[in-house]
Structures are given as structure tokens and as C-alpha cells.
Amino acid sequence: MNQSSIIDIISPIMAGPSSSHTAGAVRLGLLARNIYNAKPDKITFKLYNSYASTGKGHGTDKGLLAGVLGFSVCDKRIKNVFNTAEAKEIEYEFEFLQDFNRHPNAVDFVIEGGLNMFISGNSVGAGEIEITNINNFMVKLNGKYNTLLLVYDDVPGVISTVTGIIQKDKVNIASLHCDRSGKGKDASMCICIDGDLSRDCFKEISDLKNMYIVRYIKKLES
């Protein structure tokens, strides 16, 4: 079991009022921002269940947008994010939905721009979050580790090649999560690592054949 740390318990330092509905929302937005890794033209936020029914009162909508804009969980601008210059540069809308098949605090980011992307995540309590789906690949990303996210052609040997390159950096792999849409089709890999990946290593992986999406997502500050 992945135990929490003292630091998780006595943080985050955040703009209120709810760790799951405000800070969690900012953190989900920050991860979505890092996964997309470019300036979007338009974002549609789909809030589900408790996020939909109490989101406005908790500033969940403000938090999600603030995160996507790169504000930290304790940024004083969150409260008035709709009026910030940053927010006026992108188009965004919110949908409030109920779906009992989804987590009580679930959100989808539908991002349009140079690349269209679909990202889903949940706020699982006390500001802790998880990204569970990127472009319909099941992933496992919680912002607690530096994470390498790859989407690539499902050909033999990719996992060993990638982990071999990471090994050169002498960093330890904390977890490895793979998924694919079908044999020989697209595949995804989410590698959480202890420590930091070097630029060379990242480039070597980016330059591999058959890689569509390569992202190095830094862990979130607590």
C-alpha cells in the first residue's frame, strides 16, 4: 500500500475552502496543463457528481481553470481567476453533469488546439488527485512523482528500450503502468521515477521511433 507521508497530512497550503474541491481542482488543472504542454485554444471542463453539484460554491470551476493557467494551489488570484489577464487569453466553458459510473469528484478536460486531447481525473480526498485517462488510455498519475508519459506504437521491445535509457540516468523506477488500445495498435506507458530525468535521457526517448506523445511531467509541489 502506498502510505501517505507527514507532509501530505500537514499540507497543502492552499486557497480555501475545500481540499478536494478547490486545491484538488487546481492540482488536476496543473497536471492537465503539463500533460497537454502547449497553449490550448479552448478547454471544456466537464464536472461530475459532487464536483458538479457543489463545485460553484467551492470554487471548483475557478480551481480547475487556475490550474490549467499554471497558478499554484495557494495563488491569491484563484478567487478572481475569471478576471485575470491569463484567463482572458483562452476560451473555456464548464459543463455540470451527473453520472454515477464516475467518481464523486470527477472531471474531464476536453482540450482543443494544435493537438486535441482528452484528459480525465478524480479528486480523491485531502487534496490528493489522480489522472486516470488520457486520450482513452488508462493511466496512473498522481503528481507525487516525476512521471514520464509515453504514447507509442505497440511494437515489441519498447518497454525494455525505454527502461534501459532511464537506467543510464541511474534513477529508480517507482512504478510502471502500461496500457494499449489493441495488439499492434497504440500503447501507453506511465513511468513514475524517484529523482529527476536528465535532458539527454528525455531526448533519447523522444527520438525513439514510433513515439507519438512524450511528456515529462514534474511532480506537483505539496
Next chain:
Amino acid sequence: MKHSISTFRQLYYTCKEQSKQIFEVAIENEVDKGDYSEYNIRLQAKKTLDAMKEAIKEGLSSTELSPSGMSGDDCDRLQKRYSNNRSILGTTAEKIMKYALATSEQNLRMGTIAACPTAGSCGIVPSVLVAYAQDNKIKEDAEINALITAGEVGRIISNKMALAGAVGGCQAECGVASAMAAAALTQMRGGTVKQIINASALALKNVLGLTCDPVCGLVEIPCVKRNPFLAIHAVTASELSMADIMSKIPPDEVVDAMEQTGQLMSPLLKESSKGGLATTKTALALAKNILK
């Protein structure tokens, strides 16, 4: 590999065998897990402590209402009361109640707070810790030790159950915060390891089954006022424990009971706002006005 600490029993015996305090063992345990250094942990505790003090300061001087308009001016009322009338509990208790309200109100007006362990329960640990430290000239280092002690208590409980109202009801949020505050206070008062852990267990035992039924689904009613209540509750736990009044049920079993109670509680009473206070006639009328 050393076994990391995941129960109060392990924590107690490790402290006893090594003649160490809880915060020392907690830091070593955390460092052993490899994600953080002692420096990281003390630095986060210092940042959290600073944020707590800042939230108290800002909360004491604000009467701004929450976006819903339902709350935000109660700390001001209490301060006015205490400027002319003393509390029967003494000045530290006055401070504790004021600070708990100040922090909690700061939270609902989207001010900056430290979620400890959660935002809804953010007034409990700081009010007890900061008020006692101010009135007893506790140095910052000792405040940080007390906060780490509180964090260790929260961490051990969180190994058994998620600290979220939606999972365990308010016992898992304000209840756990009260147990953490009881530990921090007992640490600052020079309590033994046994007294500190026992204080947490006493506090937890007395909140089993506490529901999370926020009106309109917002962290306001009953959350804001619950913060000063459970801050004083933490003081009671520490008082009893310093007198060696022991929980007959061992701390880990209390946590098991709490986890079981959380599971047995209806989802209607766990942060869904579909029962309890949230569905009273008045709450439904408020919801109609606020959530349109």
C-alpha cells in the same frame, strides 16, 4: 529493510526502545522511506506553521462573507464578546476559539490556509497549537516538533482510512484534526509518548460516527462552528491524558472502530448533502437561494 511504522503500537514501542520522542521517530521513519529528507520535512512544517499564523492574523481582522453569504462574521462576534466578557475557561481557551473561527472563516472566503489534514478542518490544529505556544512562550522549533507530532498521528490514522468526509464522515476530518491537535498540545506540555498517543485516542473515541452533512454541500454549515468545538475537544483530551486517564480501548483499535464506523455510515451522511442537516427545511430553502 527496516519496517516502516504504520500503527500507534509500533510508534509507541519504537519511541520506547530508542528513548526518543514521537517527532524524532516520525522524521526518521519518513526519511527511511526515501521520499523526503529531515530538512524537507522541517521546512514544510515551518511553511505550514507560517501559513497557519498568517491565516489566523488575516481571519481575525476580516468580516468578509463567503461567496454564499452564509458565513464569515462569527469570529468578529466572538472577539467583541471577549473584549467585554471573559470566558470561564481562561484566556488561552478564548484564543483557541477565536483562532479556530478566524482560520475556518478565512478558508471559506477562499483565503490561504493550511489543510491540516483537510481544509474543512483547517482551524483545529493551528488554533490549539498557536494559542498555547503564544501563551506559554513555546519556541518555534518546539512548535514545529508539535506539528510533526500531529502530522504523525494523522499519518497513522490515514493508513487505515482516507481522511475525507466522503469516505468516513466528519470523524475522518474534524475528528482526526482534533486527535492531531490533542497530540500537538500534549507534546508541547511535556507529555510522555504514551500520554500523547492516548490523548489522540481519547479525542477520536469521542467523535465516532460524526456525520458530514454540509448545508448546500459547502464547507460552511456546520463546518465553521465545528472547528472551535473540536479544538476545545482536543484540549479536553489532552487534559484527561495528562492526568493519566487512559483509553481502555487501545489507540489502534479505536482507529479500526472509526474505520468500521465510517463504512457503516450511510452515504447520505458522508459529504453528499443528502441527509442530516443538509436536508432540513431551512437548509433546503437556503440551497434554493444559493445554488441557483
